[in-house]
Amino acid sequence: SQTIHQWPATLVQPVGSPLSLECTVEGTSNPNLYWYRQAAGRGLQLLFYSVGIGQISSEVPQNLSASRPQDRQFILSSKKLLLSDSGFYLCAWSDQEVAFFGQGTRLTVV
Amino acid sequence: QKEVEQDPGPLSVPEGAIVSLNCTYSNSAFQYFMWYRQYSRKGPELLMYTYSSGNKEDGRFTAQVDKSSKYISLFIRDSQPSDSATYLCASNSNSGYALNFGKGTSLLVTP
Numbered sequence: 001s002q003t004i005h006q007w008p009a010t011l012v013q014p015v016g017s018p019l020s021l022e023c024t025v026e027g028t029s030n031p032n033l034y035w036y037r038q039a040a041g042r043g044l045q046l047l048f049y050s051v052g053i054g055q056i057s058s059e060v061p062q063n064l065s066a067s068r069p070q071d072r073q074f075i076l077s078s079k080k081l082l083l084s085d086s087g088f089y090l091c092a093w094s095d096q097e098v099a100f101f102g103q104g105t106r107l108t109v110v
Numbered sequence: 111q112k113e114v115e116q117d118p119g120p121l122s123v124p125e126g127a128i129v130s131l132n133c134t135y136s137n138s139a140f141q142y143f144m145w146y147r148q149y150s151r152k153g154p155e156l157l158m159y160t161y162s163s164g165n166k167e168d169g170r171f172t173a174q175v176d177k178s179s180k181y182i183s184l185f186i187r188d189s190q191p192s193d194s195a196t197y198l199c200a201s202n203s204n205s206g207y208a209l210n211f212g213k214g215t216s217l218l219v220t221p
Contacts (some may be wrong), residue, residue, distance in 0.1 A: 006153075032207055043213035044154075044198070051207060059208075090153055097142050097161075097202065099209050101153035 002027035006091045006102030013109055019064075019078040021105050023091030026072065031093040033074040035066055038088040038104075050074060081109045113137055116199055116212025125221050129186040133199035133212045136180065140201040140210070143175045145184045148196045148214065157197075158184065189219045 006023045013019060025031055035047040046059045048066035056066050063082050067075045074091060086109045091102040116133045123129055131145075141162055146154035158173040160166045166173045174183040182199050196216050200209040 034208060044211045046208050049208050057207075088151075094209070096207070098144050098156055098159050099200070100156060101146075103153045104151070106151065 002093070002100065004091065004093055004100055004102045006105060008105060009103065010106045011108070013081050013107065015083055015109055016080050019076070019081050019085070019107070021076040021089055021091075021107075023074045023076075023102055024072055025074075025093045028072070028093070028095070030071060032096060033068060033072075034092040034094070034099065035064075035074065035076045036090040036092060036101075038090060044090070048076070083109050085109050113140075113210040114199060114201055114212045116215055118213050118215060120216040120218060122218045122220060123189055125189060125191060125219055127189050127219075129184075129189050129193070129217060129219075131184040131186075131197050131199070131215050131217070133182040134180055135182065135201050135210070137201075137210070138177075138180070142202040143173070143182050144200040144202075144209070145171075145173055145182075146198040146200065148198060150195075154198055191219050191221050193217060194219050 003026045033050045036044045037047055038044050048058055050056050050068045053068055064078050089105045092099045114135045143160045145158045147157045148154040160173050160175050163175045163177040170187045172185040196214040198214040199212045202209045
């Protein structure tokens with residue numbers, strides 16, 4: 001069966017520091033991969049999606065970037081965090097029909 | 111107009127009540143319809159998944175899609191306090207890369 005791992009679960013980072021969140025999927029090949037950010041009362045905001053290695057589409061311009069170095073690995077990065085980057089970040093994979101989510105990373109930028 | 115609209119609630123019901131959660135969507139190309147349950151500080155968990163229109167039942171949960179009115183519903187029978195969570199509806203076309211999510215409805219089932 002397929003599983004998705006996302007870490008860390010919580011993270012507190014100072015403003016201006018770099019960020020790297022990692023997500024890996026097991027039990028499937030060539031999945032579509034996604035990074036979402038969830039803010040209270042605003043629902044899920046799609047940040048990036050990838051349909052293959054090295055293929056990244058950005059949905060919103062921002063301080064973040066994503067990379068897919070391997071088929072089942074998706075990384076969310078920032079060179080310098082802003083206070084506004086605080087939020088709940090979710091990685092997901094899909095077979096183009098339904099999506100399955102990781103447990104999320106709660107990022108607090110202080 | 112958002113592709114998927116969902117009343118955010120909150121919705122509060124007594125234990126044992128029947129709960130009805132609803133969404134509307136705007137894109138007639140959508141064919142896949144999903145409900146996710148999300149507990150506080152956790153990732154969304156896929157609860158129900160239907161293709162095209164009709165009903166699907168799983169235990170106390172029934173998902174219903176009416177494509178003529180572009181209406182998606184989730185019914186929870188004999189609701190339990192453990193059903194207290196945020197429920198998100200989502201839909202997708204067979205050519206889409208990303209699901210279209212509602213904002214979620216917060217449900218509280220009181221003992």
